[in-house]
Amino acid sequence: MRKLPMALFATLTAALVAWAWPIAQAQPKLVPIRVAAIPIANFTPLLVARDQGWFAEEGLTVTWTMVAQGALAVEAVYGGSAEFGCSAILEPMMARGNRLDVMLAVPNTRIRSAPPDNSGVVVRDKDPIKGVKDLVGKRIAAGLLNSVNYLHIQEWMQKQGADPQTSQFLEIPFPHMPDALFQRRVDAVWAVEPFLTLMMKTGNARTLAYPYQENIPNMDIALLIAKESWLKANADAARKFRRAMDRATTHLAETAKAERDDWVAKFTGVKPELVAEVNLPQFTTEFNIPSLQANLDLAVRRGAVKPFDVETMMWKP
Amino acid sequence: MSRWTARWLRDSRLSGIILIGLLLLLWQLSAVYLVDTPTWPPVSSIAQAWVTNIADGTLPRHLLATFWRQMLGYVLAVIFGIALGLAMGYFRVLYNLFEPLVEVLRPIPGPAYLPVLVLFVGIGHAMKVVLIMLASFFPILLNTYSGVRAIDVVQFDTARTLGLSTLQTFRELVMPAASPQILTGMRISLAISLILAILSEMIVSNDGLGYFVLLGQRTFKIPEMYAGIWTLALFGYVLNRVFLLVEARLIKWHLETSGRG
Numbered sequence: 001m002r003k004l005p006m007a008l009f010a011t012l013t014a015a016l017v018a019w020a021w022p023i024a025q026a027q028p029k030l031v032p033i034r035v036a037a038i039p040i041a042n043f044t045p046l047l048v049a050r051d052q053g054w055f056a057e058e059g060l061t062v063t064w065t066m067v068a069q070g071a072l073a074v075e076a077v078y079g080g081s082a083e084f085g086c087s088a089i090l091e092p093m094m095a096r097g098n099r100l101d102v103m104l105a106v107p108n109t110r111i112r113s114a115p116p117d118n119s120g121v122v123v124r125d126k127d128p129i130k131g132v133k134d135l136v137g138k139r140i141a142a143g144l145l146n147s148v149n150y151l152h153i154q155e156w157m158q159k160q161g162a163d164p165q166t167s168q169f170l171e172i173p174f175p176h177m178p179d180a181l182f183q184r185r186v187d188a189v190w191a192v193e194p195f196l197t198l199m200m201k202t203g204n205a206r207t208l209a210y211p212y213q214e215n216i217p218n219m220d221i222a223l224l225i226a227k228e229s230w231l232k233a234n235a236d237a238a239r240k241f242r243r244a245m246d247r248a249t250t251h252l253a254e255t256a257k258a259e260r261d262d263w264v265a266k267f268t269g270v271k272p273e274l275v276a277e278v279n280l281p282q283f284t285t286e287f288n289i290p291s292l293q294a295n296l297d298l299a300v301r302r303g304a305v306k307p308f309d310v311e312t313m314m315w316k317p
Numbered sequence: 318m319s320r321w322t323a324r325w326l327r328d329s330r331l332s333g334i335i336l337i338g339l340l341l342l343l344w345q346l347s348a349v350y351l352v353d354t355p356t357w358p359p360v361s362s363i364a365q366a367w368v369t370n371i372a373d374g375t376l377p378r379h380l381l382a383t384f385w386r387q388m389l390g391y392v393l394a395v396i397f398g399i400a401l402g403l404a405m406g407y408f409r410v411l412y413n414l415f416e417p418l419v420e421v422l423r424p425i426p427g428p429a430y431l432p433v434l435v436l437f438v439g440i441g442h443a444m445k446v447v448l449i450m451l452a453s454f455f456p457i458l459l460n461t462y463s464g465v466r467a468i469d470v471v472q473f474d475t476a477r478t479l480g481l482s483t484l485q486t487f488r489e490l491v492m493p494a495a496s497p498q499i500l501t502g503m504r505i506s507l508a509i510s511l512i513l514a515i516l517s518e519m520i521v522s523n524d525g526l527g528y529f530v531l532l533g534q535r536t537f538k539i540p541e542m543y544a545g546i547w548t549l550a551l552f553g554y555v556l557n558r559v560f561l562l563v564e565a566r567l568i569k570w571h572l573e574t575s576g577r578g
Contacts, residue, residue, distance in 0.1 A: 036440055039535065065440045066528070068520045072435055076521075081439025175534045179356055198537065269536040 030061035031237045035224070036073035036082040037064035041193070041280050042109040042222040043086045044267040049248035058240035069144070074102055077227050083234075084224045084241065090148040090304070092225045093296050096313045097305035103231055103315040105238065106224035106245050109281040110288060113218055117210035118281040119192040121153065122199055124181060125206045129188065132160040132209070138187035141172040141180060148221075148295070149190045151302045156211035181205065193278040194270055201277075215298070219291035221281060231315055239317045246285040253283040289314065358540045366540035367547055375529070376548055382524040383552075386442060387514040390449025394506055398454050399499060402461025407483075407491065412462065419458065427452030427513045431520065445517040452513045453506035460502025464495030500564050507560055511553055526552070 033055075037043050046064055049055050055062045067073050070087030074095045077085040084105060092102045111117050123129045129138070135157060143149040154164040172180050177189040178199050188208065191199055199205040212219060224245070231238050252260050257276075264280065265272040293310045300307045326332050341360050348359040370376040405412045430451055438444040468491065476486045518527025526549050533542030 039532070064523075065521060066523055067440060068531075072440070072521060075432065075435045076440045079436040079439060081435075081441065081444075175537070179354065182354075194537065269532055269538075271536070271538070274537070 030056065030059055031240075033060050033062045033084065033237065033241055034082045035062060035064040036067045036076035036085040038068075038070065038073065038086045039066050039268055040222075041264045041268055041270075041275075041278075043224075044264050045108070045245050045248035045252055045283070046086075047267040048251055048263055049244045052248065052251070054244040054247050055241075058244045060237065060240055060244065062241070062244075074100070074225065077102060077225055077230075080227075080230075083230060083237075084226050086222070086224055088148050088222050089220055089292060089295055090151070090299060092223075092313070093292075093299060093310070094146075094305045097308060101228040102225045103228050103313050104223055104287065104292070104310075105226040105231065105315045106242050107220065107284050107287045108223045108249065109221055110284050110291075111210075111212045111217075111219055111221050112279060112282055115210050115213060116207065116279050117213050118196075118221070118279050119149070119190060119212070120196060120210040121188055121208045122177075122181065122191045122196065122205050123188045123208050124184075125204050127187070129208065132157050132162045135188055136162050136166045139168045139170060139185070140188045140190075141170045141177055141186045142190040143171070143174065143192075145169060145171055146304050151299055151304060152211045152215050153190055154302060155215050155298050156209070159215070178202075178205075193280070194274050197274070197278045216291050216294045218288060219295060220284070220288045223287070226315065228315075235317075238315070242317050249283045249285050287314065355537070355539055358543065362540040363543040363547065366538075367544035370541060370544055376526075376544070379524055379526050379529040379545070380548060380552060382522075383511075383514050383518065383526045386445050386517075386525065387449060387510050390446045390514070391453050391507065391510040393446070393450040394453035394457055394510070395503060397450075398457030398502070398506070399461050402458045402499070402502075403465060403487065403491065403495075405458075406462035406465025406495070407487070412466075419455070423455045423459070427509070428516055431517070435521065440521045444521065445514065448517050449510050449513045453510040456505040456509065457499070457502040460498045460505070461495060464498030465491055467498070468494045497568050500568060504557075504560055504564070507556060508553070511549075511556065515549065 035046060037046060046062070050062055065076075065082070067076065070085070070091040073082070073085030073087050074091050076082040078095070078100050085102075086108075089104075092104060095102050129135065140153065142153045150169065157164040157167070170186060172186065172189070174192050174195055177186075177191050177195055180186045181189050181199070182202075182204060190211075196207075200207070212221070226238060252263060260280070261272060261275045264270070265275045268275075289310065292314075296305070296308070296310045299305045345360040348357050367376070401415070405415055427448060430448055434444045434448055438447050472490055472494070473486070476490050481489065514525065515527035515530075518525035519531045522528040526545055530542050530545035530549070533539065533545055
């Protein structure tokens with residue numbers, strides 16, 4: 001009699017498996033896509049596409065791991081631990097210039113078309129620094145050395161007749177820049193949102209310039225990359241990923257500000273009330289290829305990368 | 318100073334706790350009355366953020382993520398470090414073979430491996446575990462083979478005279494004699510493993526205390542950032558205390574003879 005419940009249990013289990021197995025096999029398998037992401041507002045379309053079900057509609061299951069910077073995303077893609085990587089525009093170009101087969105795969109964001117921009121050079125409000133020539137001999141923090149900010153500020157200074165070699169550039173993380181500026185450890189910082197807005201709100205800082213807008217107007221600033229060999233072998237999955245991302249990017253660009261801010265707050269973890277005050281970049285589904293070439297040429301002039309044609313790294317879906 | 322006070326300061330651990338309390342009070346007063354910046358919040362705000370993030374499960378979740386990664390990397394380092402250390406300490410041939418390589422690799426700081434590991438191991442949990450293991454491995458290895466090589470040669474001769482096999486020699490002589498130094502290496506590596514766990518989470522992760530602290534910094538939730546740092550401090554303290562308890566059990570004889578028991 002004791003054996004009866006066990007036999008019944010075993011039979012029911014077997015029947016359940018026999019019933020469910022064909023159903024499970026018949027379900028279309030979702031293609032897994034891994035993304036090395038950076039938790040900044042630019043890459044919010046990832047969250048939108050996932051939560052709106054657009055990745056699933058394309059037959060994809062997309063997951064992401066947060067990395068600290070674009071160079072790590074490039075490494076992850078090149079090493080094969082991610083199919084797509086989020087990055088600013090310059091790191092993939094440097095990688096390509098050093099013979100890593102990375103491609104610019106998915107457009108993402110541009111700088112704002114008119115001031116105020118998503119980032120800018122900030123000085124203390126009461127300081128006598130009024131123009132670029134006042135930055136000669138000063139200490140400036142512009143993010144990582146050889147980053148897109150660093151190269152652009154040098155280009156901007158040079159175009160306006162100031163020798164950037166006379167200034168001292170320090171690597172200070174963006175969250176530390178407000179304190180570094182107000183404690184007089186540096187004289188100018190290239191701040192990005194939300195730290196740019198936070199500094200303005202103190203009343204002790206003012207924006208000196210938006211060098212991106214002055215150097216290369218309307219330029220692409222962030223995008224997603226993929227490995228060339230992977231794109232060739234998985235062109236269908238790549239196109240589906242791009243379609244879902246373009247859909248999410250368009251949605252973000254066209255939706256009401258309140259909804260856009262909500263998405264950004266959710267993706268970045270920044271408080272919604274702060275997101276509502278910052279200047280977000282422009283979301284776009286088209287590459288501005290001339291601006292990408294112009295940035296590559298700028299990087300070549302600055303000695304950061306060997307020259308090549310940017311078209312060779314544009315993925316055509 | 319009275320004799321009672323001097324005896325109390327010498328014998329009681331409460332003085333250390335009182336010192337910490339005074340420093341926190343100083344922090345609170347400075348944040349409220351002296352320093353006006355969001356990056357130096359009052360202790361009361363941090364405590365509130367800490368309680369909120371404990372109660373809603375956020376900090377425990379991130380702590381658990383750090384804990385299992387750290388422990389996995391650490392345990393692997395212990396296994397490989399002790400095994401190779403014993404072999405190098407006992408067999409001269411292996412010592413001559415591996416010692417130059419160890420001396421070349423040992424000075425490389427753990428974080429320097431990160432770019433290579435991202436490329437070849439990836440950006441998932443495995444990369445972080447391997448990084449922790451690599452950084453924690455060398456102190457254990459060095460202390461193990463130093464402990465073995467410090468054993469008096471006469472004791473090995475005695476073991477041979479008494480007819481002990483190699484395995485018996487390891488079990489009855491080498492392990493007990495070298496264990497204080499092995500445990501010293503393990504204790505050093507325990508701290509290193511936590512440091513590398515946090516560092517790797519700050520660079521590549523979706524969870525863990527390192528990620529939580531960096532997220533607080535990046536999103537300007539400063540009290541939460543400090544709450545994460547407090548949790549780290551507490552976690553490190555508890556880990557160390559547990560280790561000391563285990564050490565006291567394992568080498569009680571050594572602690573007693575050295576006056577620490």
